[in-house]
Amino acid sequence: MTRDDALDLVKAVLHQVAPEAEIEDVGPDQTIQEALDMDSIDFLNLVIGLSEKTGIDIPERDYPQLITPDGLVSYLTAKAR
């Protein structure tokens, strides 16, 4: 999975969770939750969506790595083989 693939995937899942949210709106040093006004359920849904699409098990302790777009893409490209 390339970074572009990962980014496309994040966009797709995010669109399901929060149709009006655009990942591009998130600044480099902002968290996704904060920038896109997502609550814990939204975030959980995002994680679940990504996990389902990629087959990656994302344990709770990894959540802190996923809070920025960059972190999310890096995490996915790293985990996906």
Add this chain to the structure above:
Amino acid sequence: MTELRSGGIRPSGIEIDGTHEHAIHLLRQMLRIRRFEERTVQLYSEMRIRGFLHLDIGEEACAVGVMESLRPEDAVVSTYREHGHALARGMSMRAVMAELEGKVEGCSRGRGGSMHLFDAPTRFYGGNAIVGGGLPLAVGLALADHLAKRPVVTVCFFGDGAVAEGEFHESMNLAAVWGLPVLFCCENNLYAMGTALDRYESETDLSLKAASYRVPAWEVDGMDVIAVEEATRAAAESVRGGGGPHFLELRTYRFRAHSMYDPDRYRDKNEIERWKQRDPIGSLSNRLGADGHLSEEDLDGIESEIQAEVEDAVTFAEAGSLEPLSDLYRFVMSESATGGATP
């Protein structure tokens, strides 16, 4: 002030006091009413006239005699039996006939019908179809003249039945206590619809009731047009001269039903026949004939003129138009009224 029965009833026959020309004029006026009403009976039978139709036939002398003694500025308040009053007062026969046929050319635009003939130019304040309801109105009209100090008489017609109404007594009293110029003309035809006078009045001398209000009251032979005219003229002039209200009891009789047709269960056929012997038209016409002032040809001439007038009135009425439905609400309120809200 009580000149009770100063008029009295003439014992017999018609005495022609004035000119024969005037007597013929009176006859013509009575005939106009008679022929007009006969024609309305036919129109009613043909359903061109509907509702109630109270005929004056037999009582024409009262209408003509009273009206002949009035002036144009005098006011008239009448009852629902008022075709004769209207015609004798000078209202157009065409307008009256058109009213009976419910046409907008009628004297009340077809709003009133037989019982509610109105005419501002002749100060004819209507056929009032509530027995006794016209009396207070007449008192008020007289009050207006009294306050404005106008030498005007308001004549108020009502039947014997009205004497049983409270409004008769209230009005008689009010007019008397204020000394108002009203001439009360009670056409006593002996029946309040189908109830005979002695069955509904404890005191059948109606003049006596008026006299009890200190109103000068005269009894007059209502079948004698000359007597009616004479009495009315004297009374009206007394009223006009500030003598306060006067009361005339015109003793008369209707030859036909209360309204159009009725079975006449309440009165004896012989009684009707007896009164018909005193037909005001026949009596005057006979007298004029006997005196050599009215030939058969003269009478035929009058009759055909009247017939032409009646037929002209019918033609006018038939050709008349129906008021458009869009005018249904006109005249509920005056058109110059300040308000604009819906009724």
Add this chain to the structure above:
Amino acid sequence: MGAFRMPSLGADMDVGTVTHWLIKPGDRVDRGDIVAVVDTEKSTIEVEIFESGVVDSILVGEGEEVAVGTPLAQISTNGISTARTEAPRRPQVAPAPKSPITSPVVRRLAEKLGVDLATLAGSGAGGKVTRADVEQAARLLEAEPEVVEAKPEIAEPELEISKTEQVAETGTALRRGSASVRPPAGTRTARPSWSRASPLARRIAAEKGVDVSTVRGSGPGGAVIAVDLSRPEPSARVQRVPRSPPAPEEEPARGHEARGRQAAMRRAIGNLMARSKREIPHYYLSTTIEMSTAAGWIERTNLDRSVAERLVLPVLLIKAVGRAVAAAPEMNGFMIDDSFVPSSAVHVGVAISLRQGGVIAPAIHDVDQLPLSELMKALRDLVGRARSGSLRSSEMSDPTITVTNLGDLGVESVFGVIYPPQVALVGFGRITDRPWAQDGLLGVRPCLTATLSADHRASDGHRGGRFLAEIERLLHNPEEL
């Protein structure tokens, strides 16, 4: 030659019977003569004639009832000098209502054969409709039904027969009408049950496409009133009856529509909250709850769970509230007509903010009964559907208590406004690490502030305090949840 007709002897006379003729053919009559005795329903009356002439023939026998206007006798006026010889003119405009001239026998025949007399031109004397006319018409009716049927439009409805039919029809319609309004007991009807709703509420519901019977009313007697429809605006959107799929052309208008909806929602929330603040005497209590146990418990639990099954903290909070009402039933229910009606079911409304603005608080049903996993699913489902706009109206209309959790946004405590006609709302702030003294030792612990907004008409602070204490106890013992 003229006809002597049955006269109208009163406005209410339609028919008359000649009981006695006073003339016979050959007799000379003069205008005004009484020629017959007529029996009307009211009386027996002698009737006069308006023409002079010689009686030619008698057309109606004694004892026969005929309609007004029916010729009774023919009068010959030839050679007679009379004032009036012309036939009476017929009115030119708007003739008075009148029945066709005919005899009762013919009338009955017409009724039997279904012939409208008003459509017939009589061939008899004086335009009288005869038996032959009716039979002829009946044959025509059979051959060309549409010809005859088309005619009644022109025909005068004043004809008595058709009048009767009209009345009968109206009567039937009325009965039908009442039957549909009030079905007999026990019969099934396909109609949705009638629900009490104000006309304004119905209008708003119709505009929004909401089935008003699915909305729980807060008005008198539980009637749905306007405010009940203002609250669940977003759900109303999804409740819209799928009359037709949205056409692509609508796309450009969407932005505008969305803004309109947002404005409407803002207004609706404003109205509801204003009503709440106006009507409900709020009181507020808050308590800080040490959350290390709960957080640890979730962490441990989630270790064994797949991503989709993991719990989030709000689930615990919602569950705790749902369970705690058992200790304080005054918090769970509605104010109806100024009195508190407790609810046996616990439907916890969850305040969900919508990203485009606004907030809604749909319910998770029977929270006290749901295992945490189920509750988690329900919550995820609810949030998802709230955001996508596919809530069920029951979820919108029946929360018995509401939870609002603004912890994700970082606020420490929430003093919420109660959703009428509910009586309580519990707000949770975020978990923050705070100095915490326990068992005489000071430490840093994750803490959360829980706030109760409650209706003073339903409960007092004492009960509210007990309720919060129970929430705290449950959160300290998450395994009980």
Add this chain to the structure above:
Amino acid sequence: MTELSYRDAMREALREALNRDERVFLMGEDIGRYGGCFAVTLGLLEEFGPDRIRDTPLSESAFVGAGIGAALGGMLPIVEVMTVNFSLLALDQIVNNAAALLYMSGGQFNVPLVIRMSTGGGRQVAAQHSHSLEGWYAHVPGIRVLAPATLEDARGMLWPAVEDPDPVLIFEHASLYNMRGDLADTTGDITSAAVRRFGDDVTIIAYGGTVRTAIEAAGTLAEGGISSEVIDLRSLRPLDTATFVSSAVRTHRAVVVDEGWCTGSLAAEVCSRIAEEAFYDLDAPVRRVCSAEVPMPYAKHLEDAALPQPADVVEAVRALGA
């Protein structure tokens, strides 16, 4: 601005009318020497003389009818009937003549007559002096029916009523005669309703004596956070439908306060019009607060219970869930 009573305001209006037009005269029972049974006409006899201030016999039918006749004859009569209960003795004249003459005569004879009468209860004068029958008169086409509820209207409505070409009935609630206040400018409007208090949550419609009741109730409701709009009908016939319907459309709730009996009342008419014209804007049924359906009792506690009280209005509004 001068401090005066409703009675004074009405007397001022009468004085003005008498001064403005010579055709104006007053007629009624005990309006002259006695000074009027409610003292409205006190002093006018001395000022205008017995021709224009006419004491009448106790003949309601005759003097009301005479008023109609005098109006036909070119005068501008103002007739006083002591109470609406007594006016029933003149009902024939009012309904069969005053209201019908213009129409019956095809527009020939209008009746520029004013009839004033007291109405209403609250003074412990029992069942023959206390009723509110304004609604009966408001039923009749051909007359204008007014109910001045304020000093300004008592002062301001008479002259336009006198000037009106048609019969005008003015109902003066007897409990208002002693109401005192500063007389503000009067508009002389006899056609429209007035909004006496603005509000958003409910429309309370009243007239005559119940306007005060409604305003008092609105005050109580305001303390509970309910904002009431109070409408004074002022003209009972014709009704200014637009004013109260548009208010009800805005507030979505309406309560009508009427001292008449509920059945067949003017309140019923107002309710019907709201139902007909504002149905889809109503969020609650339209409610009526009327007098109890009993002949007015004498005993104070019974009379109070029979008449619409502010608390009844408050309760009715609350029941609507406003």
